[in-house]
Amino acid sequence: MTSGGVLTVVSPQRVGSPTWLYQLSKAGKLCVPAMNVNDSVTKQKFDNLYCCRESILDGLKRTTDVMFGGKQVVVCGYGEVGKGCSAALKALGAIVYVTEIDPICGLQACMDGFKVVKLNEVIRHVDVVITCTGNKNVVNRDQLDRMKNGSMVCNMGHSNTEIDVASLRTPELTWERVRPQVDHVIWPDGKRVILLAEGRLLNLSCSTVPTFVLSITATTQALALIELYNAPEGRYKQDVYLLPKKMDEYVASLHLATFDAHLTELTDEQAKYLGLNKNGPFKPNYYRYTSR
Amino acid sequence: MTSGGVLTVVSPQRVGSPTWLYQLSKAGKLCVPAMNVNDSVTKQKFDNLYCCRESILDGLKRTTDVMFGGKQVVVCGYGEVGKGCSAALKALGAIVYVTEIDPICGLQACMDGFKVVKLNEVIRHVDVVITCTGNKNVVNRDQLDRMKNGSMVCNMGHSNTEIDVASLRTPELTWERVRPQVDHVIWPDGKRVILLAEGRLLNLSCSTVPTFVLSITATTQALALIELYNAPEGRYKQDVYLLPKKMDEYVASLHLATFDAHLTELTDEQAKYLGLNKNGPFKPNYYRYTSR
C-alpha cells in the first residue's frame, strides 16, 4: 500500500484502531507519512456502528433462521460494534446482556438499558454469545462447556481469536457441518453448540456489506491519498495522522444527497458568534460525535 | 475559580466546549494551568446526552402537559443534547425532524432515522421547536411568524440567544403569562405561540437535574482539582488540558455500583495482546465513545 512515499491504512478488521501502524511509528520504522483512515469519524461510524447494527441480524438469519424475539443474548464488548449489535437485537425483542472491561463503556451500557455482567454470570442460560472486543480468548473452552444445548456463538469483533475455537478441536467433541459456515459442536452428552463461521467474522463471512458503506470507505481512502499526494512539502512527516476533519466532513457531505438531507448554512453573524468558518470544520479535534 | 495556581472550568451552559478558555489560552492570557472538565467523556455524556434525554420530557410535561405521541417536533442541532432530545421524543411516539450545519452530524441524524431539513421547510406545520445548537438566532422572528397556532418553542441548548426572543417584544404582539415559565405570545390574528422559560434553558428552568448527574459532575471536578494540586512540577503549564483518561475512567468506575454492573478484568495474556495496562486507560486519546 506504499505509493511514492505515502501510505494509507485501512484496518483489515475492526480492531478499534490500526495498532500495529502506531507501533511501527513508535519504533521509528515508519518510512513514509501514513494516514489512519480507519479512525476517521465517518468511516468508523459506518463500518462499525451502522453496518454492524444491520449485519448482525443479517448474519444470524442467513445462517440459522433464528427468531430474535425473546432470545437471551450476551454481547461481549460495548465499543462501536457492540453498540450496533446490542441496539439492533434489543430493538427486535431480544434480552441483551453486555460485558465490558472499560468503566466508561460499561456505564454507557447501563444508561442504554443493558445489564453489565461478567460472562460467567450468564453463560449457562443465554441463547447467543456475540464477541465484539478486539481481544482474544474472550470465550474460552471452560465457558463453551457450560453453554446450553442449542445455543450459538459467533464473532463480530476481529480476526478469529475472540472465541477460542482451537480449544474445541479435541477428540471428545464431534463437529458436524450442517450448512456452509454453520457447525454443530457436539459434546459427549449430546449437547450441541452452534458455531458460526468457525469463529471468523460473522459479518464478513455470512452477511453482505451494503454498497453505501463501501462508498463511504472508498471515498475516505481516496481523499486521504489525494491529501497525502497534494500536501505541500513538510506538512506530513514520517508519522501517523488522522484524516483532516474538513475532509472527514466532506466525505459525509457527499453522501447526504442519498437521503435528501438538507443542511443549514450558518449566517455571517452566526459563524462569527461560534468562531467558525462557514464551510467548516465545525468541531474541535477532540469532539466525539456520539451517535445517540 | 483560581486556586493556588490551578483552574478548573465547568461550562455554565452546554456549549460543546468552554470556548472562551481556549481563547484566553490562545491569547497568552491564561496565568495558571486549567483543566477543561466539561469535555471529559463521563461528564459530557451525563450532563448532555443522558440528562437531556430525560429532562426534555420532564420540562415539556411540567410546563404544558403536552402529549408526546403523534406530535411533530423539530430539533435544531444534532450534538449530544439534540441526540438526547430527539431519541427520547421519538421513543414516545413523536415524529422528529432535525436541522444541522455539520454534514457528519447530519449524516448521523439520517442513520438514526430522522429527516434532516432546513427549519423553513417544516416551521409551518410542526407542533414543537427545540433548539440545541450553542448558536444564536436559530429561530428568528420571521420563522416565529410562520409557526402555527398552539405550537410551542423552547431552548435546550445554551444561554438565551438561540430563540430570538427580543424580536417578539414588539407592540403588535401580546404576551400572556399562563403559568410560571410559560408565556403565550399572541399575534394580531389571535394565533398563540407558547414560549417556554422566555427562551432560557428549559431543563434548568423547568425540570430537575437528577442527583446522579450532579454526582458525576462533582466527582469529575474534584478529581481535576486533586490532579492539578498533586501534579509534579512541570506536568501542567499555563494551558488548557483535558482530564487524564484514567481519571475519566475512574469517575465512571465509581458510579457503576449503583447499577450493580460487573466489569470484566483482562487476563495477563489479554492485556499483552491488546498492549494495555490491566487497570486502564483502555482507549487511545482520540477514541470517541459512541453512545449507540
Next chain:
Amino acid sequence: MTSGGVLTVVSPQRVGSPTWLYQLSKAGKLCVPAMNVNDSVTKQKFDNLYCCRESILDGLKRTTDVMFGGKQVVVCGYGEVGKGCSAALKALGAIVYVTEIDPICGLQACMDGFKVVKLNEVIRHVDVVITCTGNKNVVNRDQLDRMKNGSMVCNMGHSNTEIDVASLRTPELTWERVRPQVDHVIWPDGKRVILLAEGRLLNLSCSTVPTFVLSITATTQALALIELYNAPEGRYKQDVYLLPKKMDEYVASLHLATFDAHLTELTDEQAKYLGLNKNGPFKPNYYRYTSR
C-alpha cells in the same frame, strides 16, 4: 348515571373492564340498556396504553426526580397499562422485568424483550416496583420487607389495593412524608422504601392527563349517550353493549386532524374485493387492534 332509561359507564379506574356492570346484568338487576364505553377501542388505547406510556414517566419525575437510565424496574402485569409503562421505561434506558399470570400476555412480554419473572425472583435487587394488574395484594408486606434501601414502589393499575399498604402501618415502621404524595417508609435497620401516593394511582395523583386523552374519552361517552338515546325501540335491551364499531371509528376519525393525518379511501373495486362498506366499519367485531 341513569338517564331516561339509558346508562353509559366509564370505569372509574382502569380494571380492564367494568366487571360489576356485567355482574349486574348477569344477576338480572340491570334495569336499562347500558353501554360499556370503557372497552371501546379508541378509549382503551388512549386511557391506558398511550396515556400511561407518558404518565409513568411524568409521575415518577415529579415525585422523585429519579433518573430512568440504568434503573432496574419490575412491572407487575402486562396488560395495556403494563405495556405502556414498560415500553416507556425501556425506551429511556431502564432494565425492565415483567410479572404476569396470563400465558398469552406473558408470551407477548417475551417477544417484546422483557424477562418474565415471579416478583420474588427480582424483589431484592430492583430499584422500582410498578403495579398494573387490576388485582389486590400484588406486592405484599413480605416482599416490601425484602426491597432494598432507596427503592420505590407505586401503583398504576387501579384502586389502592395492588400494594398492601395497610401492612406497612405497623408500629416498627416509621413513615416520613418528604413531600406531597411521597412517603419514606423506614424499617428499624434504617432502610427506606419510597411509597408514592400511598399506593393510590400514580398517574391520577402525581401526573397530569393530557387534554387530548380527555377529548377522546368525552367524545366516546357523548356518542354512546347519543346512540342509546336515538336508537329505535328494541335495538338495545336491558343488557351491556360495546360501542358500535362504526362509532368507535368515528371517534378516531374526529381526532386525526390534530396529527394532520390523511386517510386513504377505498375505491369501489377495492371495497367490493374486501366486502366492506367504503365508510366502514372496517374490521370484524373480534379484531384486536394490536398496537405494535
Next chain:
Amino acid sequence: MTSGGVLTVVSPQRVGSPTWLYQLSKAGKLCVPAMNVNDSVTKQKFDNLYCCRESILDGLKRTTDVMFGGKQVVVCGYGEVGKGCSAALKALGAIVYVTEIDPICGLQACMDGFKVVKLNEVIRHVDVVITCTGNKNVVNRDQLDRMKNGSMVCNMGHSNTEIDVASLRTPELTWERVRPQVDHVIWPDGKRVILLAEGRLLNLSCSTVPTFVLSITATTQALALIELYNAPEGRYKQDVYLLPKKMDEYVASLHLATFDAHLTELTDEQAKYLGLNKNGPFKPNYYRYTSR
C-alpha cells in the same frame, strides 16, 4: 381438510380473517363445524406481528442487500403485519410513512410516531414501498410510474394482488431479472424500479419462517382438531368458531419454557377478587391483547 365432520382452517395467506369460511357459513353451505384458528390470539401475533417484524428485514436483505438506515419507506396498511414491518424498519433507522383506510389504525400509527399519508403524497420520494393491506391494487401503474430510480416495491400482505404487477407487463417496459426473486423493471427513460418476488409475498418467497412460529401454528391447529373431535355432541354446530380462549392460553403456556419465563399464580384470594378461575381463561372474549 374435512375430517369426519370437522374442519379446521388456516388462512393460506394473511388476510386478517378467513373471509370465505364466514361467507360459506352465511350462505348456509357449511356442512361441518369449523374452527377459525387463524384468528386465535397466539397464532395471529406470531404469524403476523412477530414473524413479519423479522422477515421484512430478512427478505429485503437477502434480495437486495439494502442498508436500512436513513431509507424512506412507506408501509401501506397498519394491521398486525404493517405494525411489525414499520416497527422493525423504524428501529433500524428508516423513516417510515404509513397509509391506512381505517381511522382507528390510522390513529394508532400517529401515536406510534408514523406520519399517516396518502400514497400519492410520498410515492415520488420514498425508497421502498411495502404493501400489507389484504387489499388489491394498492400500488397501481400510475404510482409505479412516479416512483424514483432505484426504489423498490414489495408485498408483505397477501396473495399477489396488492401491487398491480400485471400493469407492468407492457411493451414499453423492460424486465431484467438480476437474481432470483429480484426484477428490475426499466422505464423508457432508463429509470429502474426493483420489484421483489413479482409481487408475491416477500416473506414466503425470500425469507425463512423460524421454527418457533411453525410450532405455534402447528400446536394451535392440533388443539383445534382435538377439541372438535372430543367435543360432546351439540357443542359445535355447522358454524365457524374461534378457538376457546383457554386453549389459546394453553398454546402460549406450552411455549413459555423456551424463554425461561416464569408465570405468577393467583392466590385464592386474588382469584376470588378478580372473579377468575386460577387456571384461566384470564380474559373476557372481547379482550384485545395490545402488543405494546
